Amino acid sequence: xxxxxxxxxxxxxxxxxxxxxxxxxxxxxxxxxxxxxxxxxxxxxxxxxxxxxxxxxxxxxxxxxxxxxxxxxxxxxxxxxxxxxxxxxxxxxxxxxxxxxxxxxxxxxxxxxxxxxxxxxxxxxxxxxxxxxxxxxxxxxxxxxxxxxxxxxxxxxxxxxxxxxxxxxxxxxxxxxxxxxxxxxxxxxxxxxxxxxxxxxxxxxxxxxxxxxxxxxxxxxxxxxxxxxxxxxxxxxxxxxxxxxxxxxxxxxxxxxxxxxxxxxxxxxxxxxxxxxxxxxxxxxxxxxxxxxxxxxxxxxxxxxxxxxxxxxxxxxxxxxxxxxxxxxxxxxxxxx
Ligand code: AHG
Ligand code: MN
Ligand code: MN
Ligand code: MN
Numbered sequence: 001x002x003x004x005x006x007x008x009x010x011x012x013x014x015x016x017x018x019x020x021x022x023x024x025x026x027x028x029x030x031x032x033x034x035x036x037x038x039x040x041x042x043x044x045x046x047x048x049x050x051x052x053x054x055x056x057x058x059x060x061x062x063x064x065x066x067x068x069x070x071x072x073x074x075x076x077x078x079x080x081x082x083x084x085x086x087x088x089x090x091x092x093x094x095x096x097x098x099x100x101x102x103x104x105x106x107x108x109x110x111x112x113x114x115x116x117x118x119x120x121x122x123x124x125x126x127x128x129x130x131x132x133x134x135x136x137x138x139x140x141x142x143x144x145x146x147x148x149x150x151x152x153x154x155x156x157x158x159x160x161x162x163x164x165x166x167x168x169x170x171x172x173x174x175x176x177x178x179x180x181x182x183x184x185x186x187x188x189x190x191x192x193x194x195x196x197x198x199x200x201x202x203x204x205x206x207x208x209x210x211x212x213x214x215x216x217x218x219x220x221x222x223x224x225x226x227x228x229x230x231x232x233x234x235x236x237x238x239x240x241x242x243x244x245x246x247x248x249x250x251x252x253x254x255x256x257x258x259x260x261x262x263x264x265x266x267x268x269x270x271x272x273x274x275x276x277x278x279x280x281x282x283x284x285x286x287x288x289x290x291x292x293x294x295x296x297x298x299x300x301x302x303x304x305x306x307x308x309x310x311x312x313x314x315x316x317x318x319x320x321x322x323x324x325x326x327x328x329x330x331x332x333x334x335x336x337x
Contacts, residue, residue: 003200010197012038012175012186019181029090029112030139030163034177037137038186038195040084041167041175044077044121044135045188048169057128065100065313066278073127074098077120077135091116092142093149095312097281102312104148113142114162115149117281122166123249132170134251138285139163154312158284158305165285168255176202176255176289183258183292202258204295208322210262211242212253220269225300228332232263232325237337242325250277254286254320258293263325267300268317275299275317279309283318296326300333 016034020026051057051073060070078098085091086105090112094103097119105111116139123133139162142153165177173188175195185199211232218226227236234241242262247253253264268275277283287297287304297304297320307316319329331337 012195012197015184015186015197019179022181029114030179032088032090033085033114033116033139034163034179036084036088036090037081037165037177038175040081041135041173041195042188042193043080043084044167045169045173047073047076047080048127048133051127052130064098066097068124070098071121071124071127073133074121074124081118081120081135085116088112090114091149092147093153094118095154095280096120097278097313100313102149102151102154111147111149115140115142115153117154117285119278119281122251122282123247126247126249126252131247131249132168132252133249134169134255135167136251136282136285137165138281138288151312154280155309157308158279158287161284161288161305164288166251166255166289168251170252170255174198174255176258178289178292180288180292183289199259202293204258204290204293204322205261206294206322207324208242208257208262209260210245210257211325212246212257212262212264213244213266214246214248217267217269217271220271221267222269224333224335225267225269227337228265228329231328231332231337232265250282250286254290257321258290258295261322263319263321263329265329266318272315274315276315277318279304279307279314279316280312283316283320286320290320294323295321296323298326298330300329 016031020031056072060072060075062070064070087109089110092111095117119136163179167175176185182201186195187198230236232242283304
């Protein structure tokens with residue numbers, strides 16, 4: 001593989017082609033999906049950047065299947081992705097946080113051999129207060145016969161992903177993705193409308209600096225989770241306390257911890273017995289990225305990528321980031337410490 005440095009001017013399209021060339025049997029379909037996702041990301045970035053000026057802030061007035069009040073940008077981002085992806089001929093179905101059921105490819109369009117699952121806008125509660133939000137996506141190969149994708153094609157363990165990534169609409173717009181050959185970051189140059197390679201082969205520090213957790217749920221945590229948080233905060237176990245940074249957008253918290261080292265924890269608790277975050281289009285794609293970067297992602301009891309999904313929108317507890325902190329979570333939640 002061509003070894004790029006952060007100063008070489010490499011567009012995401014060129015990088016995708018270079019990666020594809022390593023696989024003579026590649027048909028270019030996965031590359032096409034990644035191009036289309038990059039296009040959708042630019043379109044969403046354009047809307048997010050000017051959300052305060054157009055009438056696209058605030059609530060849509062509808063609830064999604066999660067029981068959340070949909071924000072106008074949730075719905076708009078969802079439409080942008082569906083319209084950018086539904087006619088490329090590479091997908092046979094899609095699934096979105098914002099849609100109750102799988103999204104079929106419209107009649108008249110060719111069906112391909114991949115399914116796409118996505119969180120069109122992550123961190124919606126932050127839109128109106130101008131705090132970074134994101135998009136998260138996951139690609140898997142169709143495993144059933146027939147032309148259209150089915151629920152069975154979606155309900156595969158995360159280790160079956162062929163590509164995954166996220167976009168963060170922050171101080172700059174960045175797209176980070178993996179196809180299993182490392183995790184690579186691209187920064188949007190708005191003056192030319194191109195994602196340029198800025199973070200080749202990202203590696204997460206083995207030991208974290210930051211802890212991202214919403215501890216307003218402490219009263220609902222199990223004793224093991226409370227013990228784990230005391231360890232993270234340096235109150236037990238003798239480790240240096242982690243600095244607490246919690247944005248309320250999973251993508252923003254995850255991205256900071258990926259680059260600087262840290263752990264994001266969203267435990268299950270009495271009021272959310274399976275946690276809050278969604279397995280298929282939040283935990284799985286970020287788990288693929290973090291493992292490619294040398295980190296870990298766990299439910300607290302097993303590797304996220306090994307969980308066998310039962311439902312499209314199922315939730316999972318999530319401990320994700322630096323290896324040391326996630327392994328500590330596994331040990332303490334198993335009662336080994
Ligand atoms: P989404 O906006 O896609 O529904 O995701 C929101 C998620 C995630 O982004 C964030 O980490 C978490 O909700 C915050 O939950 P709390 O407000 O309960 O801390
Ligand atoms: Mn939501
Ligand atoms: Mn989300
Ligand atoms: Mn969302």
